Structure formats: structure tokens, C-alpha cells
Amino acid sequence: MEEEERDINSLTGIFDIQQFLLKLIKLWWLFLLCIGIAGGYAYYKNQFIQTVHSASSLISIKDNSNPLFTSNTSLTFNWGGTTDKVTTAIVQFKSRTHAEQVVEELQYYINYFKEGDYYNVDAYKQTPFFVYADSSVAQLYRDNIRIKVLDQQTFELSATFSSATAGGFHYGEKRKETLEVPEGDWKQQFKFGDSIELPFLKVLIEKRAATIATGGEWLFNFGDYWGTVNSYKNITIRPAPDGSSILLLSLTGSNKQRLIDYINTSSVILERGELERKNKFAVSTIEYIDSSLVLQEKALRKSEQDLEDFKDTSQLIDVLSQGADFNQRLSEFEIEKRGIQNKLNYYDNLKSYLKNKTDYSVVQAPSVVGIEEGSISAAVLRLITLSEERKKREFAMRSDAPVFREIDRDINAVKEVIYENIKSSNYLLNMELAALQAQIGTVEAQIKKLPKEQQEFLKIQRQFDMDNNIYTVFMSRRAEAELVKAANVSDVYVIDEAKDTGGGGTRKDSNINYLIALLVGFAIPISAAFLLTLIDNFIHTAKDIEKLSRIPLIGVIGKTSHATNLIVKDKPKSTIAESFRGIRSSLHFIYNQDSLYGSRTIMITSSVSGEGKTFTSINLATVFALSGKRTILVGMDLRKPKIFDDFNIENDLGVSNYLVNDCSLNQVIRPTGIENLDVLLSGPVPPNPSELIMTRRCGEMIDQLKKDYDYIILDTPPLGLVADALEIAKHADATLYVVRQGYTKKGMLDVVNEKFNRKELKNISFVLNYLNQRGTYGYGYGYGVYVNGYHENEKKEGVFIRVQKLLKGLFNSK
Structure with missing residues (x-):
């Protein structure tokens, strides 16, 4: 028994496909509404679909070295090959800083x-x-x-x-x-x-x-400035073909000219930045020379003026020939001394710079001061190269990446080499300076033997020669740096700039929105039907009852809109009347064999009020009466009397009066106007209905009715609400449990199943009431469209009235 109950309970969780399909049909209006709304929205969205344009350009990233100079030529360093140049360029193009430069130049905000x-x-x-x-x-x-x-x-x-x-x-x-x-x-x-x-x-x-x-x-x-900048960081850049140093830049958007200008300007800014980076060395050298030339030019002018002043005031004749040899030798020594001191100063400045700075890409070339030492030049070149490599990688890597630690170790190693070279070079230069100083002292001693005026002239002439020589060297170096700067070319070369070559762009397929609208229009009603079916806890079909209970279904009563409950009396040829006749026939098979030839008592009950037990009681009693059987309809629902309304009888006397011994049985039994059918109303509502039903007088009343009538129909209170029906069931030969379609909840049958399993109810059967005959209800219950011509059916309502009632029912349903 427990296993059977588990089987029954497991069936209640099965998804009802039939109900799902029926709800889909009922929701036809929702299909139309959703498809209409979704289609309208799709049409509205399609009006906002803009034409999408694209623009692209090709650029080359190469190591474009200066063709006029080599790595050994004074100011020119070899900046390395194309290693990481492509990756760096891609990262630069997509960087925020680069996008800011382009947006600001074009004022794209x-x-x-x-x-x-x-x-x-x-x-x-x-x-x-x-x-x-x-x-x-x-x-x-x-x-x-x-x-x-x-x-x-x-x-x-x-x-x-x-x-x-x-x-x-x-x-x-x-x-x-x-x-x-x-x-x-x-x-x-x-x-x-x-x-x-x-x-x-x-x-x-x-x-x-x-x-x-x-x-x-x-x-x-x-x-929005930052929004504009961030939008252009999504520029698409890829090598074309893969692995090459040629990059394809492309952008898409609604304005083609805006895309073209951004791509071309972006390439120009990157090209300009690369050229500035390559010229940085020459520019810093030119700046250094220019600052030195200012001072040297003043010194040259002063020495030249001093020489002219001395010539104007001096009485010397042929002074140059008299001390030319001394002056030439001393000038050469002084120039050589000045060169050595410049080298020593360069080394001191370089050493101080390396200790206090971190950006070594702006170090002046040693050749500026005439240092041709290969180890120093190579070390400075290596230091600048490493510094540039580190700056390039900062675009694409985190500051704590292992590659930076490796580059920093190489930079420190090169700096140590430079420090050692400076130390040894300073030692040699100081020795050379000491020897030169001794030679200068010898020449100066010889000059001191000349007349004072001649010594003064030689001194002024010598200073002028030195200043003029240094000025000439600086001008030569500056011209060389300018030539290097002018000859440098950027590593970025535009192969094919972005251009409007015609074409109307592409437009998103608007049919996709309509397809999505159609899918949404179907998905919402289907989801609604699925959800309603999933949460639907009401009984709808005979199969639902069979899944929930082992109690048999004895009959099905169709839906009616008759004004009163007397449909069998008013329309004896209707399908509803035929349904009650079918129940009458089926009852013969469930009576106790001992009562086959005696009076039969039938109890009508249900789970709650409103399921149609009074309707069933009245019409079932009428069917028995019309078949010639003496029948009495007894209103045993002492709490909520109803029968009197349909027969237009005052409910002043009834069962409650008889049970309290206020009157006799004959006084409370009244005719209904229907042949062979009497009615015993409930009477006034007593304060203690349950106690009255449990009295011995109630049993005596039913026993007396069995002697006088063939069929006794008991309209009882709902079994799921009060216990009165269980007391009345003791006197019944059969019990009909009324279930109403779409009204009775599935869980309500648990009570009657429990009573049935405990054998508290005997010969009990279900009656499915108020069934919509337009559906398929299974196992031959109902007649549907096949009854045409055999029964007197209700006149069909107009389409407008039916739609109105359908909408009202949907919105009022639980």
C-alpha cells in the first residue's frame, strides 16, 4: 500500500504536456501581442542601424640607419636591428598616451x-x-x-x-x-x-x-575627452603578412573621414616620435655645443679686440716674425692642453651624470671633445642602446618584469666598465698634461728673454689663436651634428595611407532584429505557458484524477451556463442531463449487493465549497425522479444551506428542526414540483451542526427515509473542511466526491485518499464537474462535437462575448 502511495505521489510531479499545449492555445492572444510588440520594437531599432565604414593603412617598421655615417663616425651610433620594434610600435599605437596625442592634435573631442x-x-x-x-x-x-x-x-x-x-x-x-x-x-x-x-x-x-x-x-x-581617447585605443593592428614588419592599421565607425584622419595622423605622430628619438643624441649634442659656443664666441671677440688694441698702441715692427716660432709652439701646446682639459672635464661630467641620472639616452658623444678611445665610445654606445631598449619595453611590459632586471644588470656592468676606463684615461691624460706643462714652461722661459712689449704681444696673439681654434672646432662639430640630424630618417614608413576610395560601407542586417523579435514573441508565451503549467496546482482532466488517486472516476459533467441548477429538469435532452444519466447507470455497479433491491442512499460531498456538489445533488436526484423512482433530496449541509433557492422554497423548516425534535418528519418534507422528487431542506442554521448529525435521531431519520423512498440523495458539507460528512457517510451506500475542473487543487485529494486508505469511506467515486467540452479529456468522458443531433445543446455565444469571457477568465484565474 505504501509503495502504491509513493507511486501515486511521484506521478504528481510529472510535467503535463497536454495541459501545456492547452495553455498555449489559450494564450493565442499573448502570441499576437508579443509578436506585435517585439516586431514594432525591431522596426524601431532598425531605424537606428547606422552604416559602418572602415579605413586602413599599411606602414613599415624598419631599422632605417643613417646611410651617410657608420658606427665609427663621430656622432652616429648604431641603434640596433628591428628586434621588438614591431611589438613596440603595436603597443604604442594602442597606448593611451598615443591616443591622447592624436585626439588632441585633431581635437576629436x-x-x-x-x-x-x-x-x-x-x-x-x-x-x-x-x-x-x-x-x-x-x-x-x-x-x-x-x-x-x-x-x-x-x-x-x-x-x-x-x-x-x-x-x-x-x-x-x-x-x-x-x-x-x-x-x-x-x-x-x-x-x-x-x-x-x-x-x-x-x-x-x-x-x-x-x-x-x-x-x-x-x-x-x-x-567626453577620456571616453574619446579610450574608444580609439581599440584600433586594430596586425602584421600583414604574419611575422613581417609591415603593419595593417584598421578602424571601423560611422564616419569614414574621421577614421581616415585618425589613422593617418596616428602614423604621422608615431613617425615623428621615432625620428625625434633617433635625433635625440644629435639634438643633445647640438645643445651642448651651442651653449659652449656662446661662451667661446665672447672669449674670441675679447681676445680679438685685445689684439687690435695692442696693435694700435704698440710701436713694434715685424713682431710676428721675431717671435713667430715661440708663439706657434706655445699656441700648439696651449691648444693641446685645452683639449686634454676638455677630455678630463668630459670624464668628470660623465661620471657624475652616470651616478646621479637614470636616463642615459641623452649622453653626449665622446667625440664632441675629441675622445677617440674605442673602449669609451663603445661603452657609451652600449649604455645608450640598453637605455633605449629599456624605454621601449616599458610600453609593453610591467615594471617588475624579469627582463628589466636583466637590462639593469647589463647597464650596471657597462657603467662599471666606463668607470674603469675613465680612471685609466684620467691617469694617462694627467701624465700627458704634466709633460705638456713642462714643455710650456720651457717655451715660456725662452719668451721671457724677449722684450716686455713683445712678450705681451705674443701672449695676446697666442690667446687669440687658441680661442679661434676652439671656436672653429666647435663650429665643425655642430655642422657635423646638424648633418647627422638632417640625414636621419624615421623607422616608421607609411606604405599606403588611409584614403576614401569609395564604397558605401556596410549595414547590419535588419532581418536579424525581426528574427529575434519573432523568437522573443514566441518565447514569452511559451515560457508563460510552461511556467503556468509548472505552477498549476489545479485538476483539469480525468487523467489528473487517475494520477492522484486510486479512487475510480464514475462520470464527467460538462460546463454549463444555465441560470439555475435545474438543468436536467429544464433541458432533459442536453449533454449535461445525459452525463447525469450515465452516472445513474454507473452507480448500479458500486452498490453493496445486499442493497441492490432496497432503498439506496447516495452521499454527495467535495473538498471545499464551490465545486458543484449541490448542483450534482439536485440534478442526480432529478435524474432518478424522472426515471420513475421515488427520490428525496436531503440537505445535510446544516452550515451553509443552498437547495431552497433553486426550488423557491423557504428554508424555515428542515433537518435541523427535525433533529432538535421541533417537528415531525412529514412536516419538513416538501414537494419540489418535479414528479417523484421531494426535498428535505437543511432548515435554519443551528449552533451545533456536528453534534446534531451525530445524534441517534439523525440515523432514525435516514432509516425512515429509506422506508419511504427508493433513492435518498444526501447533499453534505465539504469533506475537506468539516467532519460532518464522515458521520453522514456511515448511512450512505455510495459516496460521490465532486471535483471541479480548474477549481479543485491537486493537494485537496490527499484528504479523501487518506480517508479511502483508512476505509472510512465506502463505495466512493469521483465526479469531474464543470469540464470544458472543447478539450480532449481522455477515456471517452464527455461527448464533444460528436453529440450534435442527439442532444439539445446550449446556443453558442457570439465571438465577441466568448473572447470577452476568455480574457476575463484568464485575468481572474489564480
């Missing part, structure tokens, strides 16, 4: 619009004017400004401000500000080419063509 029916179209370079913003002041942020061309020289700006202040953004300093604006509607006229200086707007608007059409209106605003 200024947006141009042409008003459309559904959205504003990006009108960059489609407007007859161009806006140049002053980035040194804050500009009105995000608010649209309308511009209307009045004539060839004049235009009108207008805007609407909701308050006296508005948001502003300082594009130079990248910060937000609050600006004063004219509250309300504002408009003002200006001329093309004139500077516009307002508290919230400082721009210059120029015409893009000599002649423009008048009357046109456009919008422009200052947009």
Missing part, C-alpha cells in the same frame, strides 16, 4: 552633428565650417550648441540653458569646471574667422570652402 529623423548623424568634415577650440581654457561640456549659417560671412550660435551655470571641461589640464552661462534661450551672431570669446566658449569657427550654402543648421558640442 569636438563632435559635429546633423539632426536626423531618429538620431543625430556624425557630420565630421561634412559641415561647411570647422571649429578650432582654445585648449588653454575650459569649454562648455556636452551641451549642444546649434549653428545656423546666415550668409557667406555670418552665422548664428544658439543654445538653451536650464540654469545660470553649466558643466565645463578644461581640455588642456584635463579637469572639470563650472562655467557661467546665460539662463534660458541664448543666441548670438558672429562672423567666420573671428575669435569667439565667451565665458563658456572660446573658439574660432572658419569656413571650409570659399562659398557655402546659407540656411543650413548643425550641432556641435565638446564631448
Whole structure:
């Protein structure tokens, strides 16, 4: 028995496909509604589909070394091969800093619009004017400004401000500000080419063509700076072909010209940056030489003036020939001494720089001061190369990457080599300087033997020669650096710049939105039907009853809209009447054999009120009466009497009066107007209905009725609410348990199953009431469309009334 109960309970969790399909049919209106709404939304979205354009360019990343110089030529260093250049270029193109440079140069934070029916179209370079913003002041942020061309020289700006202040953004300093604006509607006229200086707007608007059409209106605003920068970081870059040093740059968007300008400007900025990096060495050398030339030029002018002054005041004749040898030798020694001192100073400065700085890419070449020592030049070259390599990798790697530790170790090793070379070079230079100083002393001693005036002249001439020689060397070095700078070429070369070659772009397939709308339109009703079926806890079909209980189903009663419960009396040929006749026939098979020829008592009950037990009781009693059997309908529901309304009888006397011994049985039995059918009403509602039903007088009443009638139909209280029905069941030969379609919950049958399993109810059967005959209900219950011509059916309602009732039922259903 317990195993059977488990089997029954397990069946209750099975998903009911039949109910799911029936609910889908009932939700036909929801299908139409959802498909209509989704289709309308898809149509609306399709109006916003913009044409997507694409632009691309090809660039080459090569190691373009200076063809005029080699690694041994004074100022030129070998910067290395193409290793990591491609990767570095890709990272630079996608970096925030690079995007900022391009956006600022093109002022892409200024947006141009042409008003459309559904959205504003990006009108960059489609407007007859161009806006140049002053980035040194804050500009009105995000608010649209309308511009209307009045004539060839004049235009009108207008805007609407909701308050006296508005948001502003300082594009130079990248910060937000609050600006004063004219509250309300504002408009003002200006001329093309004139500077516009307002508290919230400082721009210059120029015409893009000599002649423009008048009357046109456009919008422009200052947009989100960082949002614009971040949007261009998504530029697509890939080697073409894979593994090569040729890069394909591509962008997609709604404005082709904006894409073209960004790609081309982006390449120009990277090319310019690479060239500046390569020229950094020459530029720093030129700056060093220029600073030295300023001082040297002053010294040269002074020595030249001193020489001229001495010649004007001196009486010496042929001074040059008299001391030319001494002067030439001493000048050569002084120049050589000055060169040694420059080298010593360079070493001191280089050593100090290496100890105090971290960027070694701007170190001056040793050749600037005449140092031709191979080990020093090679070490400085290696140091600069490592420094540049480290800076390039910083674009693509984290600062704590292992490669940086390796490069730093190499840099420190090179610095140690340079320190050792400086130490040994300083020792040799100091020895050379000491020897030179001794030679200078010898020549100076010989010069001291000359007359004082001649000594003075030689001294002035010697100073002039030295200053002139040093000045000439510096000028030569500067010319060499300028030549290196001019001959340098960028490692970035544009092969194929982005260009508008025609084509209308691509447009997203609008049919996809309609397909999605169709799927959504079907998915929502199907999901709703699935959910409603899943959470539906009501009984709908005979199969539901068979799954939930082992109690047999004796009959099915169709749905009716008759005004009263007397449908068998009023329409004896209807399908409802035939259903009750079928129940009457089936009852013969469930009686006790001992009562086959005596009076039969049938109890009608249900789970709760409203399931149709009174309707079933009245019509079943009527069926028995119409078949010629003496029948009495007894209202045993002392708590909620109902039968009297249908027979138009006052409920002043009934079972409750008899049970308290207020009157006799004959006094409470009344005719119904239907042949062979009497009725015994419930009577006034007593304060203790359960106790009255349990009295011996109740049993005597039923025993007396069995002597007088063939069939006794007992309309009892709901079994699931009160215990009265169990007391009455003791007197019944059969029990009919009424279940109403779509009203009785599945869990309500647990009570009757429990009573049945405990044998507290005998000969019990289910009656499925108020069944919608338009469905398929299984096992031959109901007649459906096949009864036409055999029964007197109700007149069909109009379509409008049926739809109205359907909607009302759906919204009122639980």
C-alpha cells in the first residue's frame, strides 16, 4: 500500500504536456501581442542601424640607419636591428598616451552633428565650417550648441540653458569646471574667422570652402575627452603578412573621414616620435655645443679686440716674425692642453651624470671633445642602446618584469666598465698634461728673454689663436651634428595611407532584429505557458484524477451556463442531463449487493465549497425522479444551506428542526414540483451542526427515509473542511466526491485518499464537474462535437462575448 502511495505521489510531479499545449492555445492572444510588440520594437531599432565604414593603412617598421655615417663616425651610433620594434610600435599605437596625442592634435573631442529623423548623424568634415577650440581654457561640456549659417560671412550660435551655470571641461589640464552661462534661450551672431570669446566658449569657427550654402543648421558640442581617447585605443593592428614588419592599421565607425584622419595622423605622430628619438643624441649634442659656443664666441671677440688694441698702441715692427716660432709652439701646446682639459672635464661630467641620472639616452658623444678611445665610445654606445631598449619595453611590459632586471644588470656592468676606463684615461691624460706643462714652461722661459712689449704681444696673439681654434672646432662639430640630424630618417614608413576610395560601407542586417523579435514573441508565451503549467496546482482532466488517486472516476459533467441548477429538469435532452444519466447507470455497479433491491442512499460531498456538489445533488436526484423512482433530496449541509433557492422554497423548516425534535418528519418534507422528487431542506442554521448529525435521531431519520423512498440523495458539507460528512457517510451506500475542473487543487485529494486508505469511506467515486467540452479529456468522458443531433445543446455565444469571457477568465484565474 505504501509503495502504491509513493507511486501515486511521484506521478504528481510529472510535467503535463497536454495541459501545456492547452495553455498555449489559450494564450493565442499573448502570441499576437508579443509578436506585435517585439516586431514594432525591431522596426524601431532598425531605424537606428547606422552604416559602418572602415579605413586602413599599411606602414613599415624598419631599422632605417643613417646611410651617410657608420658606427665609427663621430656622432652616429648604431641603434640596433628591428628586434621588438614591431611589438613596440603595436603597443604604442594602442597606448593611451598615443591616443591622447592624436585626439588632441585633431581635437576629436569636438563632435559635429546633423539632426536626423531618429538620431543625430556624425557630420565630421561634412559641415561647411570647422571649429578650432582654445585648449588653454575650459569649454562648455556636452551641451549642444546649434549653428545656423546666415550668409557667406555670418552665422548664428544658439543654445538653451536650464540654469545660470553649466558643466565645463578644461581640455588642456584635463579637469572639470563650472562655467557661467546665460539662463534660458541664448543666441548670438558672429562672423567666420573671428575669435569667439565667451565665458563658456572660446573658439574660432572658419569656413571650409570659399562659398557655402546659407540656411543650413548643425550641432556641435565638446564631448567626453577620456571616453574619446579610450574608444580609439581599440584600433586594430596586425602584421600583414604574419611575422613581417609591415603593419595593417584598421578602424571601423560611422564616419569614414574621421577614421581616415585618425589613422593617418596616428602614423604621422608615431613617425615623428621615432625620428625625434633617433635625433635625440644629435639634438643633445647640438645643445651642448651651442651653449659652449656662446661662451667661446665672447672669449674670441675679447681676445680679438685685445689684439687690435695692442696693435694700435704698440710701436713694434715685424713682431710676428721675431717671435713667430715661440708663439706657434706655445699656441700648439696651449691648444693641446685645452683639449686634454676638455677630455678630463668630459670624464668628470660623465661620471657624475652616470651616478646621479637614470636616463642615459641623452649622453653626449665622446667625440664632441675629441675622445677617440674605442673602449669609451663603445661603452657609451652600449649604455645608450640598453637605455633605449629599456624605454621601449616599458610600453609593453610591467615594471617588475624579469627582463628589466636583466637590462639593469647589463647597464650596471657597462657603467662599471666606463668607470674603469675613465680612471685609466684620467691617469694617462694627467701624465700627458704634466709633460705638456713642462714643455710650456720651457717655451715660456725662452719668451721671457724677449722684450716686455713683445712678450705681451705674443701672449695676446697666442690667446687669440687658441680661442679661434676652439671656436672653429666647435663650429665643425655642430655642422657635423646638424648633418647627422638632417640625414636621419624615421623607422616608421607609411606604405599606403588611409584614403576614401569609395564604397558605401556596410549595414547590419535588419532581418536579424525581426528574427529575434519573432523568437522573443514566441518565447514569452511559451515560457508563460510552461511556467503556468509548472505552477498549476489545479485538476483539469480525468487523467489528473487517475494520477492522484486510486479512487475510480464514475462520470464527467460538462460546463454549463444555465441560470439555475435545474438543468436536467429544464433541458432533459442536453449533454449535461445525459452525463447525469450515465452516472445513474454507473452507480448500479458500486452498490453493496445486499442493497441492490432496497432503498439506496447516495452521499454527495467535495473538498471545499464551490465545486458543484449541490448542483450534482439536485440534478442526480432529478435524474432518478424522472426515471420513475421515488427520490428525496436531503440537505445535510446544516452550515451553509443552498437547495431552497433553486426550488423557491423557504428554508424555515428542515433537518435541523427535525433533529432538535421541533417537528415531525412529514412536516419538513416538501414537494419540489418535479414528479417523484421531494426535498428535505437543511432548515435554519443551528449552533451545533456536528453534534446534531451525530445524534441517534439523525440515523432514525435516514432509516425512515429509506422506508419511504427508493433513492435518498444526501447533499453534505465539504469533506475537506468539516467532519460532518464522515458521520453522514456511515448511512450512505455510495459516496460521490465532486471535483471541479480548474477549481479543485491537486493537494485537496490527499484528504479523501487518506480517508479511502483508512476505509472510512465506502463505495466512493469521483465526479469531474464543470469540464470544458472543447478539450480532449481522455477515456471517452464527455461527448464533444460528436453529440450534435442527439442532444439539445446550449446556443453558442457570439465571438465577441466568448473572447470577452476568455480574457476575463484568464485575468481572474489564480
